[in-house]
Amino acid sequence: MVILERQQQQQALLIFGLGLIGSSIKNALHADQCHHFPFSWENTTQQSEELSNIGKFLEEHANLPHVEVIWTAGKGGFSSPDHAFASEYQALEQVLHWTKNLRKTRPVNFHLFSSAGGLFEGQILVDQDSTPQPLRPYGHWKMKQERLAMDLLENSMLHIYRPSTVYGYQAGARTGLIANLLQKGKSNTFVEIFASKSALRDYIYVEDIAQFLVHQLENNTPAKPTQIHFLVSGKSSNILEICQLASEILNKPILSSYRLNLENTADNTFSPKLKPSGLFTRSLMEGMKGMVGEV
Amino acid sequence: MALQTVLSIIVPIYSGSAYVNELFEQLAQLKEKWEKDQAPLRLGELIFVNDQSIDDSVDKIRPLADNHTWVHLLHLSKNFGQHPASMAGILHSSGQWVITIDEDLQHPPAHIEPMLLKALEEELDVVYASPTAGPHGKVSRDFSSSFFKKLMVRLTGDKNIALFNSYRLMRGEIARSAASVCGPDTYFDVALTWFTKGMSALELPIKDVRTAQGQGSGYSFRKLLAHARRLLLSAQINAYRAIAVLGIAIFFLGVMLSGYILVNELIQPGSFGSKGWPSLIIATMIFGATSVILLALILEYLSIVVQKAQGKPVFFVIDRKADPALIAYLQHGHS
Numbered sequence: 330m331v332i333l334e335r336q337q338q339q340q341a342l343l344i345f346g347l348g349l350i351g352s353s354i355k356n357a358l359h360a361d362q363c364h365h366f367p368f369s370w371e372n373t374t375q376q377s378e379e380l381s382n383i384g385k386f387l388e389e390h391a392n393l394p395h396v397e398v399i400w401t402a403g404k405g406g407f408s409s410p411d412h413a414f415a416s417e418y419q420a421l422e423q424v425l426h427w428t429k430n431l432r433k434t435r436p437v438n439f440h441l442f443s444s445a446g447g448l449f450e451g452q453i454l455v456d457q458d459s460t461p462q463p464l465r466p467y468g469h470w471k472m473k474q475e476r477l478a479m480d481l482l483e484n485s486m487l488h489i490y491r492p493s494t495v496y497g498y499q500a501g502a503r504t505g506l507i508a509n510l511l512q513k514g515k516s517n518t519f520v521e522i523f524a525s526k527s528a529l530r531d532y533i534y535v536e537d538i539a540q541f542l543v544h545q546l547e548n549n550t551p552a553k554p555t556q557i558h559f560l561v562s563g564k565s566s567n568i569l570e571i572c573q574l575a576s577e578i579l580n581k582p583i584l585s586s587y588r589l590n591l592e593n594t595a596d597n598t599f600s601p602k603l604k605p606s607g608l609f610t611r612s613l614m615e616g617m618k619g620m621v622g623e624v
Numbered sequence: 625m626a627l628q629t630v631l632s633i634i635v636p637i638y639s640g641s642a643y644v645n646e647l648f649e650q651l652a653q654l655k656e657k658w659e660k661d662q663a664p665l666r667l668g669e670l671i672f673v674n675d676q677s678i679d680d681s682v683d684k685i686r687p688l689a690d691n692h693t694w695v696h697l698l699h700l701s702k703n704f705g706q707h708p709a710s711m712a713g714i715l716h717s718s719g720q721w722v723i724t725i726d727e728d729l730q731h732p733p734a735h736i737e738p739m740l741l742k743a744l745e746e747e748l749d750v751v752y753a754s755p756t757a758g759p760h761g762k763v764s765r766d767f768s769s770s771f772f773k774k775l776m777v778r779l780t781g782d783k784n785i786a787l788f789n790s791y792r793l794m795r796g797e798i799a800r801s802a803a804s805v806c807g808p809d810t811y812f813d814v815a816l817t818w819f820t821k822g823m824s825a826l827e828l829p830i831k832d833v834r835t836a837q838g839q840g841s842g843y844s845f846r847k848l849l850a851h852a853r854r855l856l857l858s859a860q861i862n863a864y865r866a867i868a869v870l871g872i873a874i875f876f877l878g879v880m881l882s883g884y885i886l887v888n889e890l891i892q893p894g895s896f897g898s899k900g901w902p903s904l905i906i907a908t909m910i911f912g913a914t915s916v917i918l919l920a921l922i923l924e925y926l927s928i929v930v931q932k933a934q935g936k937p938v939f940f941v942i943d944r945k946a947d948p949a950l951i952a953y954l955q956h957g958h959s
Contacts, residue, residue: 453630453668453718453719454630454668454669454694454718454719456693457693458693525941526801526940526941527797527800527801527940527941527942527943529718529800563716564715564716565716565718566715566804567797567800567801567804569801569804569805569937570715570800570801570804573804573805594943596718598718600669600693600696601696601716602693602696
C-alpha cells in the first residue's frame with residue numbers, strides 16, 4: 330500500500346491495492362510525496378502491526394489532518410472461486426476497524442471500490458431502482474464487502490464506487506479483454522474471447538475513474554449519508570464493436586475466436602442516468618487509442 | 625421472475641416539435657399496458673437522437689427525459705442524417721429487440737406488437753413496415769422511391785432491398801452488430817443483410833402525414849440523392865459479372881469474326897476493300913474483350929476487399945431462447 334501526501338489540501342491518502350485502478354488513482358493525484366508501506370494481505374496478525382505503523386506515520390504528520398482511505402484491492406477476479414476472496418475480506422475488515430478507530434482522532438473518509446458488473450451481472454438497463462443480484466462468488470463477495478463497510482463505518486464517511494467493466498493498462502495488473510485484444514493484435518497473436526460477439530457490456534476507462542476520484546476528493550463535503558457512485562459510461566458496447574475498433578486502431582485484423590462460455594454471454598448494461606455529475610467518460614475509441622502505446 | 629424481453633425504441637429527431645409529445649404519450653401507454661399485463665416484454669428505453677434539430681423538439685423532449693428514467697436524449701454534434709442518427713441510437717441501446725420510429729407519427733406505436741409477432745412466428749430477425757399505399761401521398765416521391773428500390777433489386781439480386789423502410793423492428797444483437805460495422809457511407813439496412821436473411825415486411829396503413837400535408841419531410845432532393853448513393857455503394861452490385869459476360873461474349877465474337885474474315889480473304893482476296901481493316905478490327909475486338917474481362921476480374925476482387933473492409937461477417941450467432949414466451953403472450957392478445 331502507499332501513503333500519498335497532498336500538503337496544500339492537508340490530506341494523507343492511503344491507497345490499499347495498486348492494481349489497475351489503484352495505480353491510476355495514484356498517478357492522477359499528483360502527490361507531493363509518496364511513501365510505500367508493507368501490507369500483508371494474507372496474514373491478519375502482521376496486518377495489525379503494519380496498520381499500527383501507518384497510524385504512527387499519521388501521528389508524526391500532523392500537518393496532514395485529513396485522511397482518505399482508498400480501498401481498490403481485489404485479488405479475486407470475475408471468474409475466481411469462492412475461497413479466493415476470504416483473505417481479502419478479512420483484510421478489509423481489519424482496515425475498516427482500524428479506520429473506525431482513527432476516526433476518533435481526526436476526520437477520515439473511506440472510499441471503497443466495489444463492482445457494478447459483479448453486483449448486477451446479467452441485468453440490463455440497471456437504474457436507481459435496480460436491486461443487486463450477484464450470480465457468482467465475485468459479486469457475492471463485493472456485496473458482502475459493501476455491507477461490511479456500511480455496518481462498521483458511520484454514514485458520513487463512506488463512499489462506495491461501483492465501476493462497470495473497467496479497461497486500461499497497467500504493467501503487472503490483470504489484463505482485461507480490451508488490453509488483451511490490443512496486446513495480441515499488436516503482436517499478431519491469436520486471442521480467445523470467452524464470451525459471444527454480441528455480449529453487451531458497459532466499459533469505462535480507468536483514467537476517467539481516477540479523475541472522478543480526484544474530483545471527489547477536492548469537492549468532498551462531509552456529513553452526507555453513505556454515497557454510492559455508479560462509475561458507468563451509460564453506453565454499452567458489444568464485443569464485435571470492440572474488435573472492430575481494435576482492428577481500426579491497429580490497422581490490422583484481430584485474429585480471434587469466441588469460446589461460448591455460457592457464464593459470459595448475458596448482457597449487462599446501465600442507464601446513462603446513473604452517471605454521477607463530475608464523472609466524464611471518454612469514448613471507447615479515445616480510451617483504446619490512449620492505451621495502445623502502453624500495452 | 626420469468627425471462628423478460630426488453631424493447632428499445634430509437635427516434636431520430638430533426639423537426640419533430642409538433643409530434644414528439646404525442647409520440648411519447650402513445651409509447652408510454654404501450655409501456656403501461658405491458659406492465660399491467662405483466663407481459664414477458666417491457667419497453668426498456670426510448671432514445672431520442674437529436675440530429676441537430678431545426679425546431680424546438682429538444683426543448684420538448686428534455687423535460688420528458690428529466691422526468692422519466694426510461695427516456696433518454698442523445699445529442700449528435702452535427703446533422704449527420706437519419707441513418708447515422710438511427711445507428712447512434714442503436715449503439716446506445718440495450719434491448720433484445722430494437723425498433724426505429726420516425727419522429728412525425730408516421731409510424732404509430734400500435735403496430736409494434738403485430739410486427740414483433742410476425743418476427744417471432746416466422747423466426748425473422750428484421751421486420752419492416754410496408755405501407756399499403758404510397759406513404760408520402762405524393763406520386764412523384766413514392767414512384768421514384770419504389771423505382772429506385774426495384775432497380776437496386778435487379779442490380780444486386782437481393783430482394784430484401786425492396787423492403788427497406790425506416791420503421792424497422794430488429795433483433796437487438798443484429799441491429800447493434802450491423803451498426804457497429806457501418807462506415808460513414810454504409811447504408812444501414814444493407815449492413816443488416818450481412819447478418820441475416822431473415823427479413824420480411826408487414827403491410828401496414830402508414831402514411832407520411834407531414835409530406836402529405838405539404839409540410840416537407842426535411843429531406844431535400846440533394847439529401848435523397850446522397851441516400852441513394854449510399855445504397856448504391858453499400859450493396860453488392862452484380863454488374864461486374866455482367867461486364868465479365870459481356871467481355872467473354874465480345875471475345876468469342878471477335879474470334880468468330882476473325883474466322884469469317886480469314887476464310888473470306890482466302891476465298892476472295894481483297895474483298896474487304898481497304899488494307900489493314902480486317903487485322904485492325906480483329907485486334908481491337910480481341911484485345912478490347914481481354915481488357916473488359918480483366919476489368920471484371922479486378923472489380924470482383926475489389927468487391928471482396930471492400931466487403932471485408934466494411935465489416936461483412938463470415939458468420940453470426942443469435943439467441944432465440946426468449947421467443948416462445950413472447951409468442952404466447954402476443955398471440956393471446958391477437959387471437
